[in-house]
Amino acid sequence: MPAHRIPSAIACAMLVLLSGCMSTDLTPYQADSANALEPDEQRLWARSLEEENVLDQSGFRASLPACEAYLNRIVARLKPDPLPNGTTYHVRILIDPTINAFALPNGVVYVHSGLITQLENEAQLATVLGHELTHTTHRHGLKSLRKAKNASAFYASITVGTYGLGAFIGGIGATASISGYSQDLERDADQGGFDHMIAAGYDPRESVKTFVILRDEAKRSNIKEPFFFGSHPRLEERIASFNALIQALPEARRAGDTETVAYNRELLPVFKLDAEAALQAGDFEQVRISVARIIAQTPGDASARLLLAESLRKRNGPGDLKTARDSLESITHDDPSLAAAWRELGLVQMKSGAQAESNRCFARYLELSPQAADRVYIESFIKP
Amino acid sequence: MKKILILVFSGLLPFLGGCVATWTQGGADFTSSQNYRLRMPPDWIYHPNINGNFIATKDGIFLQQIIVRKIPLATPLENNHRVLSASLSPFEIAEAVTDDLKSDRTLLRLVIKENLPAKIGGVPGFKLVFDYHTADGMHLNSVRYVCVHAGYLYVLIFTAPTRHYFEHDLPGYEEMVRSFVFTAAPKPE
Numbered sequence: 080m081p082a083h084r085i086p087s088a089i090a091c092a093m094l095v096l097l098s099g100c101m102s103t104d105l106t107p108y109q110a111d112s113a114n115a116l117e118p119d120e121q122r123l124w125a126r127s128l129e130e131e132n133v134l135d136q137s138g139f140r141a142s143l144p145a146c147e148a149y150l151n152r153i154v155a156r157l158k159p160d161p162l163p164n165g166t167t168y169h170v171r172i173l174i175d176p177t178i179n180a181f182a183l184p185n186g187v188v189y190v191h192s193g194l195i196t197q198l199e200n201e202a203q204l205a206t207v208l209g210h211e212l213t214h215t216t217h218r219h220g221l222k223s224l225r226k227a228k229n230a231s232a233f234y235a236s237i238t239v240g241t242y243g244l245g246a247f248i249g250g251i252g253a254t255a256s257i258s259g260y261s262q263d264l265e266r267d268a269d270q271g272g273f274d275h276m277i278a279a280g281y282d283p284r285e286s287v288k289t290f291v292i293l294r295d296e297a298k299r300s301n302i303k304e305p306f307f308f309g310s311h312p313r314l315e316e317r318i319a320s321f322n323a324l325i326q327a328l329p330e331a332r333r334a335g336d337t338e339t340v341a342y343n344r345e346l347l348p349v350f351k352l353d354a355e356a357a358l359q360a361g362d363f364e365q366v367r368i369s370v371a372r373i374i375a376q377t378p379g380d381a382s383a384r385l386l387l388a389e390s391l392r393k394r395n396g397p398g399d400l401k402t403a404r405d406s407l408e409s410i411t412h413d414d415p416s417l418a419a420a421w422r423e424l425g426l427v428q429m430k431s432g433a434q435a436e437s438n439r440c441f442a443r444y445l446e447l448s449p450q451a452a453d454r455v456y457i458e459s460f461i462k463p
Numbered sequence: 464m465k466k467i468l469i470l471v472f473s474g475l476l477p478f479l480g481g482c483v484a485t486w487t488q489g490g491a492d493f494t495s496s497q498n499y500r501l502r503m504p505p506d507w508i509y510h511p512n513i514n515g516n517f518i519a520t521k522d523g524i525f526l527q528q529i530i531v532r533k534i535p536l537a538t539p540l541e542n543n544h545r546v547l548s549a550s551l552s553p554f555e556i557a558e559a560v561t562d563d564l565k566s567d568r569t570l571l572r573l574v575i576k577e578n579l580p581a582k583i584g585g586v587p588g589f590k591l592v593f594d595y596h597t598a599d600g601m602h603l604n605s606v607r608y609v610c611v612h613a614g615y616l617y618v619l620i621f622t623a624p625t626r627h628y629f630e631h632d633l634p635g636y637e638e639m640v641r642s643f644v645f646t647a648a649p650k651p652e
């Protein structure tokens with residue numbers, strides 16, 4: 080190390096050591112206190128805002144204001160403690176068939192469409208939202224950031240390798256926001272979420288069901304480290320701990336609202352977008368689940384049945400083409416003006432070797448949709 | 464301007480990294496051990512093998528890049544994990560590949576602009592044109608010619624920033640695609 084850099088290196092190390100004294104024993108945001116953001120917390124919120132902007136402009140955020148308003152009403156019912164500076168909570172939906180949810184430290188919660196589709200009712204989603212809101216109100220992002228800073232300060236004090244630390248802190252802030260917290264903080268969030276859920280009048284038994292659903296889905300999807308509910312602690316452990324929390328309640332408080340009807344009605348558009356996303360992601364089982372949710376609400380929904388038929392054609396397992404063909408013939412019978420159904424039926428017929436039938440379907444498709452973007456493909460499929 | 468400078472310096476890195484000797488000026492036929500032959504325009508340079516792929520550029524790989532990939536057909540696609548097979552038509556493979564792109568969380572605001580049948584070295588395949596943004600705000604355009612040949616998926620990719628470079632360097636890529644021929648039927652690995 081050049082001699083002229085030694086004093087600055089020592090100064091940097093001292094600064095880090097001083098910053099290492101920052102407390103991780105933080106008071107949750109309180110309703111009756113005017114919490115001012117601490118300097119490093121302000122930076123964390125600024126990073127959160129940047130993250131939020133990227134997510135919101137990613138093309139993956141659902142443009143479903145009515146659905147998001149419904150989720151925000153659930154948050155209001157949970158009555159989380161107010162955020163500093165009059166900041167309000169916002170829940171946003173990401174079109175992603177994987178099961179996940181995460182909160183940024185500034186009170187913005189993102190929920191994946193896959194999670195919404197897997198859950199059965201409002202009480203179960205309230206379990207998730209309560210958990211995520213607790214991460215925010217208990218300042219888990221800041222705690223994680225400071226813990227990481229303290230650890231790196233200790234490391235720096237013995238190596239005097241402080242260059243570039245500023246950039247490292249920024250990275251930790253973002254990571255803590257979206258990639259999960261320590262086991263203790265996850266437990267804290269479980270407890271906090273559970274308390275809010277009970278206070279809001281939701282059925283506490285649904286909290287256990289939430290984790291059972293997530294455990295089963297993690298097994299089905301072969302997810303090793305799902306980061307909302309992953310290994311902090313393991314799902315089985317969390318199911319046991321939620322059961323214990325319920326057992327500790329007085330008998331009269333072990334029941335409550337599920338709001339299943341409202342959930343299915345209000346979030347129907349999310350199920351539809353999720354089915355499309357699952358189809359693109361090649362998760363044909365998730366398509367089936369999403370479509371089942373839609374059909375339960377709107378029996379005979381042609382667009383949902385069409386998505387299912389398309390997923391069957393793409394999966395092409397035993398019997399899939401026949402099931403798809405039967406469904407598509409029914410759809411085109413019910414609504415002969417549905418161009419996309421004729422196209423899909425043509426593709427299924429072609430794959431089944433029924434050339435004459437596929438020709439007829441494709442001709443009908445092009446008649447109904449003369450400006451189709453895939454016209455060149457479809458015309459090449461029509462053969463004598 | 465700052466972004467462009469970062470791109471320029473990033474693009475120069477491969478040249479500064481001791482790889483200079485292995486980069487070759489275009490203008491003559493290049494025969495790959497991956498069973499194809501192509502010709503880059505004279506103002507492009509290429510490297511025959513970076514991580515198993517043919518790479519070409521004019522001003523640095525972050526300003527414009529061509530990648531030719533040969534992928535065993537049984538390799539699942541990166542994002543939707545679909546496994547392709549030789550029994551699938553080019554149309555079905557195009558469906559799977561576009562679905563895979565749409566499932567890629569690094570391609571923000573992806574728009575598929577074109578998906579048309581095309582021939583690559585005389586083999587039926589398809590051409591995709593799309594644009595997207597990166598998390599740090601870059602707006603990129605990309606073209607892919609894709610076909611299945613002798614048990615492999617061949618992908619000829621061109622990517623460049625929408626601003627200035629894409630339109631400017633697209634003709635060089637199209638010229639390369641027209642020159643592309645398969646040299647022999649490779650044995651599936």
